[in-house]
Amino acid sequence: xxxxxxxxxxxxxxxxxxxxxxxLRGASHRTGHGHGLQALERAPQHLRNMTQxxxxxDAGDLEFVMAKGGASLFSRVRRERRQAIxxxxxxxxxDFEQSLHIARIVAVLSxxxxxxxxxxxxRLSISFRxxxxxxRLGLLMGSLELPQITRLGQMxxxxxxxxxxxxxxxxxxxxxxxDLALQSDR
Amino acid sequence: MLVxxxxxTFALALWGAATLLTLILLVRIIELHRYREYPRFSLYxxxxxxxxxxxxxxxxxxxxxxxxxxxxxxxxxxxxxxARALAVTEVGYLVLGKYKGVWALATRILAxxxxxxxxxALYAGRVSYQSSVTTxxxxxxxxxxxxxxxxxxxxxxxxIGISPExxxxxxxFGLFSCFRILNDLLYEHLAGAFGNAWNxxxxxxxxxxxxVWIWALRKPVAIPIHEPQLRPATVYARLIPQVNERLVALxxxxxxIWQVESPKS
Numbered sequence: 065x066x067x068x069x070x071x072x073x074x075x076x077x078x079x080x081x082x083x084x085x086x087x088l089r090g091a092s093h094r095t096g097h098g099h100g101l102q103a104l105e106r107a108p109q110h111l112r113n114m115t116q117x118x119x120x121x122d123a124g125d126l127e128f129v130m131a132k133g134g135a136s137l138f139s140r141v142r143r144e145r146r147q148a149i150x151x152x153x154x155x156x157x158x159d160f161e162q163s164l165h166i167a168r169i170v171a172v173l174s175x176x177x178x179x180x181x182x183x184x185x186x187r188l189s190i191s192f193r194x195x196x197x198x199x200r201l202g203l204l205m206g207s208l209e210l211p212q213i214t215r216l217g218q219m220x221x222x223x224x225x226x227x228x229x230x231x232x233x234x235x236x237x238x239x240x241x242x243d244l245a246l247q248s249d250r
Numbered sequence: 251m252l253v254x255x256x257x258x259t260f261a262l263a264l265w266g267a268a269t270l271l272t273l274i275l276l277v278r279i280i281e282l283h284r285y286r287e288y289p290r291f292s293l294y295x296x297x298x299x300x301x302x303x304x305x306x307x308x309x310x311x312x313x314x315x316x317x318x319x320x321x322x323x324x325x326x327x328x329x330x331x332x333a334r335a336l337a338v339t340e341v342g343y344l345v346l347g348k349y350k351g352v353w354a355l356a357t358r359i360l361a362x363x364x365x366x367x368x369x370x371a372l373y374a375g376r377v378s379y380q381s382s383v384t385t386x387x388x389x390x391x392x393x394x395x396x397x398x399x400x401x402x403x404x405x406x407x408x409x410i411g412i413s414p415e416x417x418x419x420x421x422x423f424g425l426f427s428c429f430r431i432l433n434d435l436l437y438e439h440l441a442g443a444f445g446n447a448w449n450x451x452x453x454x455x456x457x458x459x460x461x462v463w464i465w466a467l468r469k470p471v472a473i474p475i476h477e478p479q480l481r482p483a484t485v486y487a488r489l490i491p492q493v494n495e496r497l498v499a500l501x502x503x504x505x506x507i508w509q510v511e512s513p514k515s
Contacts, residue, residue, distance in 0.1 A: 070435055
Protein backbone atom coordinates (compact mmCIF):
# COMPACT_ATOMS: atom_id res chain seq x y z
CA UNK A 65 0.00 0.00 0.00
CA UNK A 66 1.54 3.26 -1.11
CA UNK A 67 1.81 6.29 1.16
CA UNK A 68 -0.18 8.38 -1.33
CA UNK A 69 -3.03 5.85 -1.27
CA UNK A 70 -2.84 5.72 2.53
CA UNK A 71 -3.04 9.52 2.90
CA UNK A 72 -5.80 9.91 0.31
CA UNK A 73 -7.89 7.11 1.78
CA UNK A 74 -7.42 8.49 5.31
CA UNK A 75 -8.53 11.95 4.23
CA UNK A 76 -11.47 10.40 2.36
CA UNK A 77 -12.55 8.42 5.43
CA UNK A 78 -12.50 11.50 7.67
CA UNK A 79 -14.27 13.56 5.00
CA UNK A 80 -16.97 10.94 4.56
CA UNK A 81 -17.56 10.78 8.31
CA UNK A 82 -17.79 14.57 8.52
CA UNK A 83 -20.06 14.77 5.48
CA UNK A 84 -22.32 12.12 6.92
CA UNK A 85 -22.77 14.01 10.19
CA UNK A 86 -23.21 17.34 8.40
CA UNK A 87 -25.81 15.93 6.01
CA LEU A 88 -27.81 14.60 8.93
CA ARG A 89 -27.93 17.86 10.87
CA GLY A 90 -31.56 18.70 11.60
CA ALA A 91 -32.79 15.73 9.56
CA SER A 92 -35.63 14.95 11.94
CA HIS A 93 -36.82 18.58 11.97
CA ARG A 94 -37.16 18.91 8.23
CA THR A 95 -40.70 19.68 7.25
CA GLY A 96 -40.26 18.33 3.74
CA HIS A 97 -42.56 20.07 1.30
CA GLY A 98 -44.91 21.49 3.93
CA HIS A 99 -43.63 25.02 3.34
CA GLY A 100 -44.33 24.85 -0.38
CA LEU A 101 -47.49 26.88 -0.26
CA GLN A 102 -45.90 29.56 1.91
CA ALA A 103 -43.03 29.94 -0.55
CA LEU A 104 -45.39 30.17 -3.47
CA GLU A 105 -47.42 32.91 -1.84
CA ARG A 106 -44.30 35.04 -1.58
CA ALA A 107 -43.09 34.33 -5.10
CA PRO A 108 -43.91 37.54 -7.04
CA GLN A 109 -43.15 39.94 -4.18
CA HIS A 110 -40.10 41.77 -5.51
CA LEU A 111 -41.56 42.52 -8.94
CA ARG A 112 -43.69 45.24 -7.40
CA ASN A 113 -40.48 47.22 -6.86
CA MET A 114 -39.12 46.67 -10.34
CA THR A 115 -40.19 50.11 -11.66
CA GLN A 116 -38.50 51.90 -8.75
CA UNK A 117 -35.35 49.83 -9.25
CA UNK A 118 -35.29 50.75 -12.91
CA UNK A 119 -35.61 54.42 -11.94
CA UNK A 120 -32.83 54.05 -9.38
CA UNK A 121 -30.51 52.92 -12.14
CA ASP A 122 -31.10 55.90 -14.37
CA ALA A 123 -27.72 57.57 -14.97
CA GLY A 124 -29.38 60.83 -16.07
CA ASP A 125 -30.71 61.39 -12.57
CA LEU A 126 -27.24 61.12 -11.07
CA GLU A 127 -25.79 63.57 -13.57
CA PHE A 128 -28.60 65.99 -12.70
CA VAL A 129 -27.94 65.57 -8.96
CA MET A 130 -24.22 66.18 -9.50
CA ALA A 131 -24.89 69.34 -11.50
CA LYS A 132 -27.54 70.79 -9.21
CA GLY A 133 -26.84 69.36 -5.75
CA GLY A 134 -23.08 69.06 -5.68
CA ALA A 135 -20.68 66.27 -4.75
CA SER A 136 -22.14 65.64 -1.30
CA LEU A 137 -25.65 64.98 -2.52
CA PHE A 138 -24.24 63.02 -5.47
CA SER A 139 -22.33 60.63 -3.20
CA ARG A 140 -25.33 60.21 -0.91
CA VAL A 141 -27.66 59.42 -3.80
CA ARG A 142 -25.06 57.11 -5.30
CA ARG A 143 -24.73 55.25 -1.99
CA GLU A 144 -28.47 54.89 -1.69
CA ARG A 145 -28.71 53.62 -5.24
CA ARG A 146 -26.07 51.05 -4.50
CA GLN A 147 -28.24 49.93 -1.61
CA ALA A 148 -31.17 49.67 -3.99
CA ILE A 149 -29.15 47.47 -6.35
CA UNK A 150 -28.16 45.28 -3.43
CA UNK A 151 -31.80 44.91 -2.53
CA UNK A 152 -32.58 44.10 -6.13
CA UNK A 153 -29.88 41.43 -6.14
CA UNK A 154 -31.28 40.00 -2.97
CA UNK A 155 -34.72 39.90 -4.55
CA UNK A 156 -33.32 37.95 -7.50
CA UNK A 157 -31.74 35.53 -5.06
CA UNK A 158 -35.01 35.04 -3.20
CA ASP A 159 -36.80 34.50 -6.46
CA PHE A 160 -34.21 31.91 -7.43
CA GLU A 161 -34.48 30.12 -4.08
CA GLN A 162 -38.26 30.03 -4.33
CA SER A 163 -38.17 28.56 -7.83
CA LEU A 164 -35.66 26.03 -6.57
CA HIS A 165 -37.95 25.20 -3.69
CA ILE A 166 -40.92 24.68 -6.01
CA ALA A 167 -38.80 22.40 -8.19
CA ARG A 168 -37.81 20.35 -5.14
CA ILE A 169 -41.42 19.92 -4.09
CA VAL A 170 -42.36 18.73 -7.55
CA ALA A 171 -39.34 16.40 -7.81
CA VAL A 172 -39.94 14.85 -4.40
CA LEU A 173 -43.61 14.21 -5.18
CA SER A 174 -42.95 12.79 -8.63
CA UNK A 175 -42.63 9.05 -9.25
CA UNK A 176 -40.15 9.78 -12.06
CA UNK A 177 -37.45 12.42 -12.13
CA UNK A 178 -34.99 13.25 -14.86
CA UNK A 179 -31.33 13.05 -13.90
CA UNK A 180 -30.41 15.72 -16.44
CA UNK A 181 -33.00 18.18 -15.13
CA UNK A 182 -31.95 17.58 -11.55
CA UNK A 183 -28.28 17.91 -12.45
CA UNK A 184 -28.98 21.10 -14.39
CA UNK A 185 -30.72 22.58 -11.37
CA UNK A 186 -27.93 21.60 -9.02
CA ARG A 187 -25.33 23.09 -11.36
CA LEU A 188 -27.38 26.27 -11.71
CA SER A 189 -27.81 26.68 -7.99
CA ILE A 190 -24.07 26.32 -7.34
CA SER A 191 -23.21 28.72 -10.16
CA PHE A 192 -25.88 31.21 -9.06
CA ARG A 193 -24.71 31.26 -5.45
CA UNK A 194 -21.11 31.81 -6.47
CA UNK A 195 -22.00 34.66 -8.82
CA UNK A 196 -24.38 36.22 -6.33
CA UNK A 197 -21.68 36.43 -3.66
CA UNK A 198 -19.11 37.74 -6.15
CA UNK A 199 -21.41 40.47 -7.48
CA ARG A 200 -22.54 41.42 -3.99
CA LEU A 201 -18.94 41.71 -2.84
CA GLY A 202 -18.16 43.86 -5.89
CA LEU A 203 -21.06 46.17 -5.07
CA LEU A 204 -20.14 46.42 -1.40
CA MET A 205 -16.56 47.29 -2.31
CA GLY A 206 -17.87 49.96 -4.65
CA SER A 207 -16.31 48.52 -7.78
CA LEU A 208 -19.43 49.20 -9.86
CA GLU A 209 -18.97 52.70 -11.27
CA LEU A 210 -21.55 54.94 -12.89
CA PRO A 211 -21.29 53.61 -16.49
CA GLN A 212 -21.53 50.10 -15.20
CA ILE A 213 -24.61 50.92 -13.18
CA THR A 214 -26.06 52.46 -16.30
CA ARG A 215 -25.47 49.23 -18.20
CA LEU A 216 -26.94 47.33 -15.32
CA GLY A 217 -29.98 49.55 -15.47
CA GLN A 218 -30.34 49.03 -19.21
CA MET A 219 -30.00 45.32 -18.75
CA UNK A 220 -32.54 45.29 -15.93
CA UNK A 221 -34.94 47.27 -18.10
CA UNK A 222 -34.64 44.81 -20.97
CA UNK A 223 -34.91 41.88 -18.62
CA UNK A 224 -37.88 43.29 -16.76
CA UNK A 225 -40.18 42.32 -19.62
CA UNK A 226 -38.77 38.79 -19.64
CA UNK A 227 -39.09 38.64 -15.86
CA UNK A 228 -42.71 39.70 -15.97
CA UNK A 229 -43.47 37.09 -18.64
CA UNK A 230 -41.66 34.43 -16.61
CA UNK A 231 -43.51 35.44 -13.49
CA UNK A 232 -46.82 35.27 -15.31
CA UNK A 233 -45.94 31.72 -16.38
CA UNK A 234 -44.79 30.94 -12.88
CA UNK A 235 -48.13 32.20 -11.62
CA UNK A 236 -49.82 29.34 -13.48
CA UNK A 237 -47.19 26.92 -12.29
CA UNK A 238 -47.41 28.27 -8.76
CA UNK A 239 -51.13 27.53 -8.71
CA UNK A 240 -50.44 23.96 -9.75
CA UNK A 241 -47.59 23.56 -7.28
CA UNK A 242 -49.73 25.07 -4.52
CA ASP A 243 -52.30 22.44 -5.33
CA LEU A 244 -49.55 19.81 -5.07
CA ALA A 245 -48.44 21.12 -1.70
CA LEU A 246 -52.00 21.19 -0.41
CA GLN A 247 -52.71 17.67 -1.57
CA SER A 248 -49.49 16.36 -0.04
CA ASP A 249 -50.43 17.85 3.32
CA ARG A 250 -53.78 16.09 3.45
CA MET B 251 -12.80 -23.29 26.83
CA LEU B 252 -9.26 -23.84 25.50
CA VAL B 253 -9.96 -21.58 22.56
CA UNK B 254 -10.11 -18.52 24.81
CA UNK B 255 -6.86 -19.28 26.60
CA UNK B 256 -4.69 -17.69 23.91
CA UNK B 257 -6.72 -14.51 23.61
CA UNK B 258 -5.61 -11.43 25.60
CA THR B 259 -8.09 -10.46 28.34
CA PHE B 260 -8.90 -7.06 26.85
CA ALA B 261 -9.60 -8.54 23.42
CA LEU B 262 -11.72 -11.22 25.03
CA ALA B 263 -13.71 -8.60 26.96
CA LEU B 264 -14.34 -6.56 23.82
CA TRP B 265 -15.29 -9.63 21.84
CA GLY B 266 -17.64 -10.77 24.62
CA ALA B 267 -19.23 -7.31 24.88
CA ALA B 268 -19.74 -7.10 21.13
CA THR B 269 -21.34 -10.56 21.01
CA LEU B 270 -23.55 -9.86 24.02
CA LEU B 271 -24.72 -6.51 22.63
CA THR B 272 -25.45 -8.05 19.22
CA LEU B 273 -27.49 -10.73 20.93
CA ILE B 274 -29.35 -8.16 23.05
CA LEU B 275 -30.17 -6.05 19.99
CA LEU B 276 -31.30 -9.04 17.93
CA VAL B 277 -33.49 -10.35 20.75
CA ARG B 278 -34.94 -6.88 21.25
CA ILE B 279 -35.71 -6.58 17.53
CA ILE B 280 -37.42 -9.98 17.50
CA GLU B 281 -39.29 -9.22 20.72
CA LEU B 282 -40.65 -5.93 19.36
CA HIS B 283 -41.30 -7.40 15.88
CA ARG B 284 -39.04 -4.71 14.42
CA TYR B 285 -37.62 -7.29 11.98
CA ARG B 286 -40.61 -6.48 9.75
CA GLU B 287 -39.28 -2.94 9.35
CA TYR B 288 -35.62 -3.94 9.32
CA PRO B 289 -35.39 -7.43 7.78
CA ARG B 290 -31.92 -6.96 6.28
CA PHE B 291 -30.59 -5.26 9.39
CA SER B 292 -31.87 -8.19 11.47
CA LEU B 293 -30.27 -10.62 9.02
CA TYR B 294 -26.98 -8.76 9.32
CA UNK B 295 -27.06 -9.08 13.12
CA UNK B 296 -27.90 -12.79 12.86
CA UNK B 297 -25.05 -13.37 10.39
CA UNK B 298 -22.73 -11.52 12.74
CA UNK B 299 -23.63 -13.89 15.54
CA UNK B 300 -23.24 -16.91 13.25
CA UNK B 301 -19.79 -15.67 12.28
CA UNK B 302 -18.85 -15.56 15.96
CA UNK B 303 -20.03 -19.13 16.45
CA UNK B 304 -18.15 -20.23 13.33
CA UNK B 305 -15.02 -18.42 14.50
CA UNK B 306 -15.09 -20.08 17.91
CA UNK B 307 -15.57 -23.53 16.30
CA UNK B 308 -12.76 -22.98 13.78
CA UNK B 309 -10.27 -21.66 16.34
CA UNK B 310 -11.21 -24.50 18.68
CA UNK B 311 -10.60 -27.19 16.05
CA UNK B 312 -7.79 -25.74 13.91
CA UNK B 313 -6.19 -23.14 16.18
CA UNK B 314 -5.28 -19.52 15.47
CA UNK B 315 -2.25 -20.19 13.28
CA UNK B 316 -3.97 -22.40 10.72
CA UNK B 317 -4.06 -21.12 7.14
CA UNK B 318 -7.43 -22.80 6.68
CA UNK B 319 -8.89 -20.93 9.67
CA UNK B 320 -7.42 -17.71 8.35
CA UNK B 321 -9.07 -18.10 4.94
CA UNK B 322 -12.44 -19.18 6.32
CA UNK B 323 -12.41 -16.35 8.87
CA UNK B 324 -11.74 -13.76 6.16
CA UNK B 325 -14.28 -15.31 3.80
CA UNK B 326 -16.91 -15.22 6.55
CA UNK B 327 -15.94 -11.59 7.09
CA UNK B 328 -16.74 -10.95 3.43
CA UNK B 329 -20.20 -12.47 3.97
CA UNK B 330 -20.72 -10.17 6.98
CA UNK B 331 -19.65 -7.12 4.95
CA UNK B 332 -22.05 -8.07 2.14
CA ALA B 333 -24.85 -8.50 4.72
CA ARG B 334 -23.99 -5.07 6.09
CA ALA B 335 -24.09 -3.62 2.59
CA LEU B 336 -27.58 -5.06 2.19
CA ALA B 337 -28.60 -3.53 5.52
CA VAL B 338 -27.25 -0.17 4.32
CA THR B 339 -29.41 -0.40 1.18
CA GLU B 340 -32.34 -1.04 3.50
CA VAL B 341 -31.59 2.20 5.37
CA GLY B 342 -31.43 3.95 2.01
CA TYR B 343 -34.78 2.56 0.97
CA LEU B 344 -36.38 3.52 4.28
CA VAL B 345 -35.15 7.11 3.85
CA LEU B 346 -35.87 7.70 0.16
CA GLY B 347 -37.93 4.70 -0.97
CA LYS B 348 -41.25 6.51 -0.53
CA TYR B 349 -40.11 9.15 -3.00
CA LYS B 350 -39.90 6.92 -6.04
CA GLY B 351 -38.43 9.42 -8.47
CA VAL B 352 -35.70 10.68 -6.13
CA TRP B 353 -35.00 7.10 -5.02
CA ALA B 354 -34.53 5.93 -8.61
CA LEU B 355 -32.15 8.81 -9.29
CA ALA B 356 -30.24 8.28 -6.03
CA THR B 357 -29.77 4.55 -6.64
CA ARG B 358 -28.35 5.21 -10.13
CA ILE B 359 -25.86 7.79 -8.86
CA LEU B 360 -24.90 5.90 -5.71
CA ALA B 361 -24.55 2.62 -7.62
CA UNK B 362 -22.09 4.37 -9.92
CA UNK B 363 -20.08 5.48 -6.87
CA UNK B 364 -20.15 1.88 -5.63
CA UNK B 365 -18.80 0.56 -8.92
CA UNK B 366 -15.97 3.09 -8.83
CA UNK B 367 -15.08 2.01 -5.28
CA UNK B 368 -15.14 -1.64 -6.28
CA UNK B 369 -12.96 -0.96 -9.30
CA UNK B 370 -10.40 0.80 -7.15
CA ALA B 371 -10.48 -1.99 -4.57
CA LEU B 372 -9.95 -4.71 -7.16
CA TYR B 373 -7.12 -2.76 -8.79
CA ALA B 374 -5.34 -2.04 -5.52
CA GLY B 375 -5.89 -5.46 -3.95
CA ARG B 376 -4.15 -7.68 -6.47
CA VAL B 377 -0.97 -8.29 -4.45
CA SER B 378 -1.90 -11.25 -2.29
CA TYR B 379 -4.95 -13.00 -0.86
CA GLN B 380 -4.58 -11.26 2.50
CA SER B 381 -3.99 -7.86 0.98
CA SER B 382 -6.81 -8.26 -1.53
CA VAL B 383 -9.30 -9.17 1.20
CA THR B 384 -8.29 -6.12 3.26
CA THR B 385 -8.35 -3.82 0.25
CA UNK B 386 -11.65 -5.27 -0.90
CA UNK B 387 -12.99 -4.57 2.56
CA UNK B 388 -11.70 -0.99 2.38
CA UNK B 389 -13.43 -0.63 -0.98
CA UNK B 390 -16.70 -2.03 0.31
CA UNK B 391 -16.58 0.13 3.43
CA UNK B 392 -15.80 3.21 1.33
CA UNK B 393 -18.66 2.28 -0.96
CA UNK B 394 -21.06 1.99 1.98
CA UNK B 395 -19.88 5.20 3.64
CA UNK B 396 -20.12 7.06 0.32
CA UNK B 397 -23.56 5.61 -0.28
CA UNK B 398 -24.79 6.67 3.15
CA UNK B 399 -23.26 10.14 2.95
CA UNK B 400 -24.74 10.51 -0.55
CA UNK B 401 -28.08 9.24 0.66
CA UNK B 402 -28.23 11.77 3.48
CA UNK B 403 -27.09 14.52 1.13
CA UNK B 404 -29.97 13.63 -1.18
CA UNK B 405 -32.35 13.80 1.78
CA UNK B 406 -30.90 17.16 2.81
CA UNK B 407 -31.09 18.59 -0.72
CA UNK B 408 -34.73 17.55 -1.15
CA UNK B 409 -35.62 18.51 2.46
CA ILE B 410 -36.74 14.97 3.25
CA GLY B 411 -37.27 14.30 6.94
CA ILE B 412 -35.57 11.31 8.57
CA SER B 413 -36.73 9.83 11.87
CA PRO B 414 -34.13 10.07 14.67
CA GLU B 415 -34.15 6.26 14.90
CA UNK B 416 -33.31 5.77 11.23
CA UNK B 417 -30.75 8.57 11.34
CA UNK B 418 -28.96 6.84 14.23
CA UNK B 419 -29.02 3.48 12.45
CA UNK B 420 -27.57 5.16 9.34
CA UNK B 421 -24.95 7.09 11.30
CA UNK B 422 -23.96 3.87 13.03
CA PHE B 423 -23.35 2.13 9.71
CA GLY B 424 -21.60 5.15 8.18
CA LEU B 425 -19.23 5.90 11.02
CA PHE B 426 -18.49 2.22 11.50
CA SER B 427 -17.50 1.97 7.84
CA CYS B 428 -15.29 5.07 8.14
CA PHE B 429 -13.64 3.64 11.21
CA ARG B 430 -13.03 0.28 9.54
CA ILE B 431 -11.40 2.03 6.59
CA LEU B 432 -9.02 3.83 8.95
CA ASN B 433 -8.38 0.65 10.92
CA ASP B 434 -7.65 -1.39 7.78
CA LEU B 435 -5.49 1.37 6.35
CA LEU B 436 -3.36 1.57 9.48
CA TYR B 437 -3.06 -2.20 9.59
CA GLU B 438 -2.05 -2.48 5.94
CA HIS B 439 0.20 0.56 5.91
CA LEU B 440 2.10 -0.40 9.04
CA ALA B 441 2.09 -4.09 8.04
CA GLY B 442 0.42 -5.16 11.27
CA ALA B 443 3.02 -3.47 13.48
CA PHE B 444 0.37 -2.70 16.07
CA GLY B 445 -0.48 -6.38 16.43
CA ASN B 446 -3.69 -6.82 18.38
CA ALA B 447 -4.49 -3.10 18.29
CA TRP B 448 -6.18 -3.68 14.93
CA ASN B 449 -8.58 -6.14 16.53
CA UNK B 450 -9.10 -3.90 19.56
CA UNK B 451 -9.99 -0.96 17.37
CA UNK B 452 -12.46 -2.93 15.27
CA UNK B 453 -14.15 -4.51 18.27
CA UNK B 454 -14.34 -1.24 20.22
CA UNK B 455 -15.94 0.52 17.23
CA UNK B 456 -18.43 -2.32 16.87
CA UNK B 457 -19.35 -2.12 20.57
CA UNK B 458 -19.86 1.66 20.25
CA UNK B 459 -22.07 1.21 17.18
CA UNK B 460 -24.08 -1.51 18.90
CA UNK B 461 -24.77 0.84 21.82
CA VAL B 462 -25.95 3.50 19.34
CA TRP B 463 -28.25 1.00 17.62
CA ILE B 464 -29.66 -0.31 20.90
CA TRP B 465 -30.40 3.29 21.91
CA ALA B 466 -31.95 3.99 18.49
CA LEU B 467 -34.22 0.96 18.60
CA ARG B 468 -35.18 1.25 22.26
CA LYS B 469 -38.77 2.22 21.48
CA PRO B 470 -41.24 -0.40 20.28
CA VAL B 471 -42.63 1.70 17.42
CA ALA B 472 -40.84 4.13 15.14
CA ILE B 473 -42.02 7.77 15.07
CA PRO B 474 -43.94 8.02 11.79
CA ILE B 475 -42.62 10.43 9.20
CA HIS B 476 -44.97 12.27 6.86
CA GLU B 477 -46.15 9.92 4.11
CA PRO B 478 -45.99 11.62 0.73
CA GLN B 479 -48.77 11.40 -1.80
CA LEU B 480 -47.01 11.15 -5.14
CA ARG B 481 -48.39 13.02 -8.15
CA PRO B 482 -48.47 11.78 -11.75
CA ALA B 483 -45.14 11.84 -13.58
CA THR B 484 -46.61 14.21 -16.16
CA VAL B 485 -46.68 17.00 -13.57
CA TYR B 486 -42.90 16.79 -13.22
CA ALA B 487 -42.40 16.46 -16.97
CA ARG B 488 -44.49 19.58 -17.60
CA LEU B 489 -43.34 21.72 -14.73
CA ILE B 490 -39.66 21.10 -14.19
CA PRO B 491 -38.35 22.12 -17.64
CA GLN B 492 -40.23 25.42 -17.23
CA VAL B 493 -38.93 26.01 -13.71
CA ASN B 494 -35.41 25.15 -14.88
CA GLU B 495 -35.78 27.61 -17.77
CA ARG B 496 -36.69 30.24 -15.26
CA LEU B 497 -33.68 29.40 -13.12
CA VAL B 498 -31.48 29.60 -16.21
CA ALA B 499 -32.93 33.05 -16.96
CA LEU B 500 -32.26 34.25 -13.43
CA UNK B 501 -28.77 32.81 -13.51
CA UNK B 502 -28.08 34.50 -16.84
CA UNK B 503 -29.37 37.75 -15.41
CA UNK B 504 -26.84 37.50 -12.62
CA UNK B 505 -24.15 36.39 -15.06
CA UNK B 506 -24.70 39.57 -17.06
CA ILE B 507 -24.24 41.68 -13.94
CA TRP B 508 -21.11 39.65 -13.25
CA GLN B 509 -19.84 40.30 -16.76
CA VAL B 510 -20.49 44.01 -16.30
CA GLU B 511 -18.62 43.96 -13.03
CA SER B 512 -15.78 41.58 -13.83
CA PRO B 513 -13.64 43.80 -16.15
CA LYS B 514 -13.25 46.25 -13.29
CA SER B 515 -12.28 43.63 -10.72
